[in-house]
Structure formats: C-alpha cells, structure tokens
Amino acid sequence: MSADLRGLEYLGIKDKVIIEECDLLDFSQVIKLFFQYKPDEIYNLAAQSSVSLSFKQPIGTFSFNTMSVYNLLEAIKLVGGTTKFYQASSSEMYGKVNKLPITEDSILHPVSPYAISKAAAHWSCIHYRESYNMFVCCGILFNHESYLRNINFFVKKVIRESIKISKGELDKLYVGNIDISRDFGYAPSYVEGMYLMMQSEHPADYILCSGRSVKLRHIIELIFEKLSIPANHCEVSRDLYRPAEIEDIYGDATRAQKELGWNYTMTTEEMLESLLQEEFKNWR
Numbered sequence: 001m002s003a004d005l006r007g008l009e010y011l012g013i014k015d016k017v018i019i020e021e022c023d024l025l026d027f028s029q030v031i032k033l034f035f036q037y038k039p040d041e042i043y044n045l046a047a048q049s050s051v052s053l054s055f056k057q058p059i060g061t062f063s064f065n066t067m068s069v070y071n072l073l074e075a076i077k078l079v080g081g082t083t084k085f086y087q088a089s090s091s092e093m094y095g096k097v098n099k100l101p102i103t104e105d106s107i108l109h110p111v112s113p114y115a116i117s118k119a120a121a122h123w124s125c126i127h128y129r130e131s132y133n134m135f136v137c138c139g140i141l142f143n144h145e146s147y148l149r150n151i152n153f154f155v156k157k158v159i160r161e162s163i164k165i166s167k168g169e170l171d172k173l174y175v176g177n178i179d180i181s182r183d184f185g186y187a188p189s190y191v192e193g194m195y196l197m198m199q200s201e202h203p204a205d206y207i208l209c210s211g212r213s214v215k216l217r218h219i220i221e222l223i224f225e226k227l228s229i230p231a232n233h234c235e236v237s238r239d240l241y242r243p244a245e246i247e248d249i250y251g252d253a254t255r256a257q258k259e260l261g262w263n264y265t266m267t268t269e270e271m272l273e274s275l276l277q278e279e280f281k282n283w284r
Helices: 006-011 028-038 052-054 057-081 113-132 154-166 187-197 215-227 254-260 270-283
Strands: 040-043 084-090 136-141 143-145 173-175 185-186 206-207 234-236
Touching: 006 185, 006 254, 028 057, 040 057, 040 187, 052 113, 057 084, 057 113, 084 113, 084 187, 113 136, 136 187, 143 154, 143 187, 154 173, 154 270, 173 215, 185 187, 185 270, 187 206, 187 254, 206 254, 215 270
Parallel strands: 040 084, 084 136, 136 206, 143 185, 173 234
Antiparallel strands: none
16 A cells, blocks of 8 residues: 555654555445444545546546445445444535525536536435435535645645745746636634534534635735745646636535534635745745
C-alpha cells in the first residue's frame, strides 16, 4: 500500500490512526471491514473529486462515486447495528441554479459528470435513510479550503504558484475562466460542522457555506496584492476552460445554524491570509 500520510503527519495524528486498504468497489472487502471494526460512525470522503477530470473520465467518475456509496450503505444495512453514515455531498449538485442563495430544498441541475455522480449518491443516501430507517446524513459543502488541499484545486494552485512568482521561481500563473463566482470557506470549520451533523439526534442533510460568493478573479487580485505581484503575471488560457460552467453560486447555512449550532464567521480575506501564512510557514 502506498498511502500518502503527509496530512496525518502534519496534523500530528499519524500514530493515532489505523490505515486499512480497501477497494470500495469490492463489496466483500467492505463487508470484511465492517465485521472487523463494527464502526460507530463512518465519514465517507472517498470520491473522484476533480470536476475538471470528470469531463475527461465521466464513466470512471460516475461508477466510483455512486457504487462505492451503495456498497457502504448496503454493508450497514446487512451487518445491522447502529452505525451512523456521513456522505460528502457537494454544492456542485445544484449546478445551473434558478434562485440564489442555495438551500437544502433548491432544485438540482448538475452540469458536470462529477456533479451528476454526487447527485446520484446524494439521493441514494436519502433513499436508504427513508426506506430502512438508517442514520444517514449528507453534508452539502461549498468550497472549503485548507493548507492540505491538493494543488489541482483553484485556491491552493493560486497561492502556491503566486508564492513561486514572488520568489522568482515562476513567471506566470495560468488560469481558466476566472469571471465565475464561488462560495469559499475554511475547511477546519466545515469539518466541525460535519461532526455536529453526526451527533444530532435525527439524521438530516445540511448545507455548510460562507453565505457569499466571490469572483475567482478577485481571489487572484487579493493574493497578488498581498505578495506585491503585478497583474500581468496572470494569464487566462482557453485550454483550461471547462465544457460547462456555473456562473455564480453561494449557499444559505441557516438550517445548520439553527439545528446544529454551527456558525461560520471568517471572511474571504481572513481565510486567504491564514492559508498564505501557513504556506509560507511550511514552504520548502
């Protein structure tokens, strides 16, 4: 097994975590783990999570993101017990929205293979909760950023490559469509919300978001300003555009605030400053 444990090492919890290798598309392997550990809670964060990659690999994305969830849900149903299940749903499911802000009751109109797969998994979770009285909740998270993000995510890419430009190690930041807007938040706060969902008396689905959107262009402008980088070091490339795109999307976390006591107060500027400082602190 070649698991990347750098995130666990960074958080100082590597020695507190047991790593098990499991193909979530192999139901026999999933069942074996259930009998071995009899888990109280399962947080399913496994997915092909790149929207861009899903356009290139739609079949693989849909297959894994749906069947892995079915295998986990079926294992809970067959093994029995009181295992609680958390599904990582996504704001991308709402896609071509007809009304903002997004709430848990907004109409789904996904515009990418990734979003379609997440919508299918989301409704599958609701089906198991309603049909088999299982504790299944879906966290519908909008963009949540962290120092531990993979480089292929927008904010992480912009921060890393902007620092390289400021150090003279890179000349240009190449980006796709930056005139779209997204709802960005700080991942550690969102993880607290995930935990609160699983501690509630009754399972339900909750949106976690900042409640406001910001243009991707503005994200770049803020980071460039903090690093004193001239605007001409950013170049838009049509090759990085997606076949379909959401122009603007942001959510309403009122249900999570009222029922879970979850409150998010960090501004976009505060989030970016925190991520920048953490990146510089750990720069190699």
